[in-house]
Amino acid sequence: MNDPSPAAWLRPMLAVHRRALAAGCAAVLARTAAGLSLPYLVKVGIDEGVVPGDPDALSWAVLGCAAVIAVQAAAARIETLALARVAQRMLHAVRSRLFAHLQRLSLDFHERERVGGVVARITGDVASMQPLVAEALVNLVTSLVTMAGVAVVLVVLDWRLALAVLAVAPFLAVLVAWFRRRSATAWRRVREASAAASAEARESVAAVAVLQAFRREEVTLGRLAGRYGEERVANRRPIDLASMFFPAVEFGGAAATAIALAVGGHRVIDGALEIGTLAAFLIYLRLLFDPVFQLSELFDSVQSGTAGAARVAGVLAQRPSVQDPPAPVPLPAAGAELRMSGVRFAYPRADGEPGPEALRGVDLVVPAGHTLALVGATGAGKSTIAKLLTRCYDPDAGQITLGGVDLRATSEDELRRAVAYVPQEPFLFAGTVLDNLLLGKPGHDRARAEAALAAIGAEPAFRRLDGGLDTPVGERGEQLAMGERQLLAFARLWIDAPGVLVLDEATGHLDEESEERVQEALRRLRRGRTVVVIAHRLTTVTEADQVAVIDGGRVAQADPPAELLAAGGPFAVLHDRWLRSAAAG
Incomplete structure (x- = not known):
């Protein structure tokens, strides 16, 4: 530097x-x-x-x-x-x-x-x-x-x-x-x-x-x-x-x-x-x-x-590598079609030069209100796709559009209102449950927070806490169980109301009971929204409208899960592996 x-x-x-x-x-x-x-x-x-x-x-x-x-x-x-x-x-x-x-x-x-x-x-x-x-x-x-x-x-x-x-x-x-x-x-x-x-x-x-x-x-x-x-x-x-x-x-x-x-x-x-x-x-x-x-x-x-x-x-002296355009274009207010066309991308090295390509001509279409599950081996490019969809980086070639609008043509604030990213382990700030629920909408009141928990079916889980919504969560939310952290993050998103969700698998570290609660909350959160989820579990994959198998930075297969199973190939191999793992567990 x-x-x-x-x-x-x-x-x-x-x-x-x-x-x-x-x-x-x-x-x-x-x-x-x-x-x-x-x-x-x-x-x-x-x-x-x-x-x-x-x-x-x-x-x-x-x-x-x-x-x-x-x-x-x-x-x-x-x-x-x-x-x-x-x-x-x-x-x-x-x-x-x-x-x-x-x-x-x-x-x-x-x-x-x-x-x-x-x-x-x-x-x-x-x-x-x-x-x-x-x-x-x-x-x-x-x-x-x-x-x-x-x-x-x-x-x-x-x-x-x-x-x-x-x-x-x-x-x-x-x-x-x-x-x-x-x-x-x-x-x-x-x-x-x-x-x-x-x-x-x-x-x-x-x-x-x-x-x-x-x-x-x-x-x-x-x-x-x-x-x-x-x-x-x-x-x-x-x-x-x-x-x-x-x-x-x-x-x-x-x-x-x-x-x-x-x-x-x-x-x-x-x-x-x-x-x-x-x-x-x-x-x-x-x-x-x-x-x-x-x-x-x-x-x-x-x-x-x-x-x-x-x-x-x-x-x-550093300048953001992702810049707002001079005249930003507004994005659709609700969930809209998400499209990647010929997207290529390489992470920059320490010297500023591009490294090996992480994505090599990716084409994907997620219709409005549908859910796309991304599957594939570690390092295949799934997380890179998620970073480009949330515009942490811009593609080196090709384009990503939401409702027909190139993401590079809109402002960062507009994009953050329309598209939300949920990591596998949600980040909570030191404070109370209520503070974290209203993080994106600090002007809202307690009633709005309670309505959000009820909307995703998480109200019983937080009613059991001694302090209710006033319960301190601790540094990074360590006073809450992982399932409770995920539910809180989903309720926070419900209040923020983005039209597009980009999710890393939210149930990867949960026991069966917590997974069931979180999956139900996720089903409710996905309604009416365009969703891209990095899937690590069979449950998430089978509930998606379509599945894309990412291999070596390319889309190897992309169809509804039932059709992919019938066609055989990489997805069928992954599916069989999940079934054997579940049986062994």
Whole structure:
């Protein structure tokens, strides 16, 4: 995945908060200006108060210092509040934009990227941007203004002394450029290693039951330890760079101070320079190098934030492979004929090039209100057909139409209203039964949910629950039995009322009693709808209006089940195998 510069999308987001930014920057300028006046007041206090013995001049200098400190405190508060508010609002906007963009990306992106890696973009990478947005902005403005102001003041105070001190500037400039370039690369690797470790950990936690069942705890621990080891090694490089850079900056500052003290001291002894001016010069010199130290100390967090921002920019740069047309065509409101004509498709490889063809000229027709069962061996192309019918992908050749309308000619929202996909294991969100029932129609009420359960004959199953519709389902619905999850998913579809259903076998993991309830609910749900079902059980096949045998990405047979049995061939072989399996069970 490419990681373009984040500046292109960060700048417009900052522009939204330009008023708060202006207030914060104004406070920064006020605080910086106040800080620049302090050494001059010290000079005045020494040269006009201490040296000549004038207590009034000394008192005025002290009062001036107190006033300046008060201005600095007030400006610092305004600066902190304004810029911190901008940072928090912007990070919230970045997270929201990133998550919204992820939901718009096509299925190929989500199949290519690991879930843990995607979650790391939303959480860790965005969080790492906080110093980039808040601290970096404040310190950058403060440091640049301070360094420019101090440089001018040093020249005004004594240009000869300033020229001697600034001899170390080229050394520092080269050092900063070297560190910035090297640390940027190092922190990019840290973010990548961190995301990989996060993805590995997330996958291991999600699959803990499987790992325990197959006694893979030690192997998984070793693999995860390896990922964390890679992250540790990646973190070592920024530390190594910092261990060389910071002492070098300290040395440069100390060298400049020593030069100023040596040259300035001799000029004071010679009477060419006032002692107060030398004291002010040394303080200003410290102010000149303080921003360098601050920026240096901030480099690590800024580089981490820049790397995170670049990774976020990489996701935002992705575009859905399935695009809406400029002028979408509406689909039929109810179930309509579904047709695949000469459809060919190959899944894209990681490099973007097409892989081997998964479908090779598929022709299928499902009349309105009919049910087509897809059967065939694993990898034959059944699931690929389901993904194309729901437009997770577009075919490479041929077309898929619903009611005569090419699916590529309609919008994604229109398609989702008309066509629904039901996986073999339905996904439920943490919440109550009612929350999940009204997922697609949140504006509906409890009565609508109860009517949906009654319509598919599932009301008794949920009436037995202690909390009824208010029963928590747990994460991914784990508090419900598999049959109850399927019934809830069917009732949810009844409320959503799509005209076309694309189903993976809904009874593949159920016992006989649960299968019977689910099959009855499915019969009711199918009435009046056009249905394509990936069939794994004989019951589903025999109840279909027609059956298509998929073999090697092609349609080997397609007719009503009775005719296919009479004709013999691949379907008859599958049918006999189902019968033998049922007898053996």
